[in-house]
Structure formats: C-alpha cells, structure tokens
Amino acid sequence: MPQYLNALEPAGLLQHFAEHPPKDFLPRRSPEGGPSFLARFDLLTTVDAEDLQQFMRLPCARQLRRLLRWNTCFYGTTVSEYAPMPAGLSAEALCTSILKDWQRASPLLIVKDVPERSPLLSAEENAFADEFVAACQARDFIIVEGQALAYLPIDFASEEAWLASLSSGRRRDIRRKLRARADLQIEVWPTGDARFADAALLDEMYQRYLEVFAQSEIHFDCLDAGFFRAVLQDAALKGQVFFYRVAGRMIGYNLCFEHRGMLIDKYIGLHYPDARDYNLYFVSWLQNLAYAREHGLSHYVAGWTDPQIKAYLGARFTFTRHAVYVRNPLLRFVLRRLSGLFESDRAWFDSVNDDATRS
Incomplete structure (x- = not known):
C-alpha cells in the first residue's frame, strides 16, 4: 500500500473508499498512486447560506443551478482529512503528474484539502504542501480556502480541568447537558470485533448514519452500507466505536480511529429526537476527550462540520486549501474573481475573530 504524506487516518480507510465509493462516485487512482475520483459537483456546495439564499431568489435560479453542476475530477478522497500525497515525489513532479493524468477528462479538476500550516502534521509535510500550492499557482490553478478542521490538544489532566478552560456560562450549560449521561449505557468496541458480523446491527448503524446525513447542510458524499461493513469488520484500522444506548436501545454511535498518536473522529450515527x-453531541465530545486522555493521545481531531458548536466546545481550527483548475479560460477568469464566495468557513472564522478583537 502506498505511503502518503498528510495521512491522519489509516491507509486502509482509503482502500475501503476505493472499493466502496459514495453514491455516483467513480473512484480512480493516479499514476503516482494517489487516490482520486470523478463525480458531478455542484459549484454552490460550499457557498455561504446567506449568499445561496440570495442566489435562489434570482429568476430561473433552479435552472441556473443545474448549469453549475459540473463533471469534476477530484484528487483526494472524502474520507481523509487532507489530500493524501504519495511520498517520494517532488511537489513540482506531483503537480505535473496530476495535470497530465487529468488531461482535460472533465471541465473541472480539484485537488481537495491541501494542508495550510497544520499543527497536526510535521514540518516536512507542511513545507511540501506549500511547495505544491506554489507549483499549482504557477500552472494557473485557482487556490480556494477550504473548510475549518476542528481539533483539541489533550493538554488537561481531567474533565474538570478541561471545563475550567471555558467561560463560566459555557461550563454551566455543558454540565447541565451532561446530566443525561446518568441514563446512558456507553460501550466501546474495536473495529474487527466479531459482533460486527451481525447484519441487523450493521443495518441499524447505517440507518443512523443516514439520519445524520439527511440533517446535514451539504449532501455530496453519501457513503454506502458496504463501506461501513468493510470498515467495521477491519481490525487493522484500529478503529473504536462508541455506542450510546438507553435501556438497551441504541440511540447513537461514534466511529473514531487512533492514528499518529491522535484520536480522529470520522463518523457519527444518531437517532432523532x-x-x-x-x-448526545455534548456527551460524545466529552467521552472522546476522556478516551484520548486515558490512552495518552496528543490530540482529538473532531472533523469539518458544525464549526460553531465545536468552537463553543473549545475547539481550535486549522484550514485547508483547494487547488482548482478550470478547463475553460473564460470561466477560469470568472471563478478566480468569485472564489471568495466559496470560502464560507474562512469568512465565519474571520468574523468571529474580528468580533473577539473588538470586544
């Protein structure tokens, strides 16, 4: 299996992505060994909600939006935090290889989630990412800010010590929410456990994943049941599944991985209401922090979605960049000038920091 820079998750997870891709994804592998896929992509996927609402008020907005769904070649995956970049190539050579492999196979090429001074990676990996972005810019790629990846250093000795780092109002609110733990049965099973051979359990877990997916604002990569079955039955991934039950009835679970001395939060399944x-969101956050602390892990990496609530829970954030190449020169010119519209997480982060500075 290829060795990758930027890997915050086990390489086996990328293999399961290739073998069980999300709906309507066509997985492929570039000549240098990096994972990629083809998919139809809505260019408005990451546009700020307010801007999207304004767009949808335009005459013929639905017809216009259909025109903004393009066949796209993505370099990377939707199951990795960062673009996996094969070790052993220079950044220049990798950029050249990606462009040559694409060869105008689609109107749009996106190298997704290139790290930006990530505190979760080595100095070598961050330097390579910067060199890669520079190589892409020299070849007329558009560089767009990606999402905010939430993480938390495990630098506290107890739950109370972590709570003490928050404001008094948040401490009171979280303690109130955590009273629900008294009614929950919490178990942790490793991936590969024999109990994951139970077809009924796997189906129930997949349905809980679909409930969360339906609640999400972004509907891009709906993973299939085969992916979860393969992952849950793979002991080599060193995954941990946190189950939450009430009177024996599963109301949620959280699938995380131990990798590079960190706890990587990947998937959650919930039953509403x-x-x-x-x-359960608050309870699972504290459960994950406790697991990471008790196992001597350095960080809890909480993923991309819901940055506001994660910030409320004390998370820090690091960003990525997408390197975007548009085949049509005129459209490339237009998108270069509109690229800020697609950077909703960065706009949110900057506004929060501005408010904090003013206060």
Missing part, C-alpha cells in the same frame, strides 16, 4: 433529548 433521542440524540437531542440526551444531548
């Missing part, structure tokens, strides 16, 4: 009634 029970998950809200029992404040």
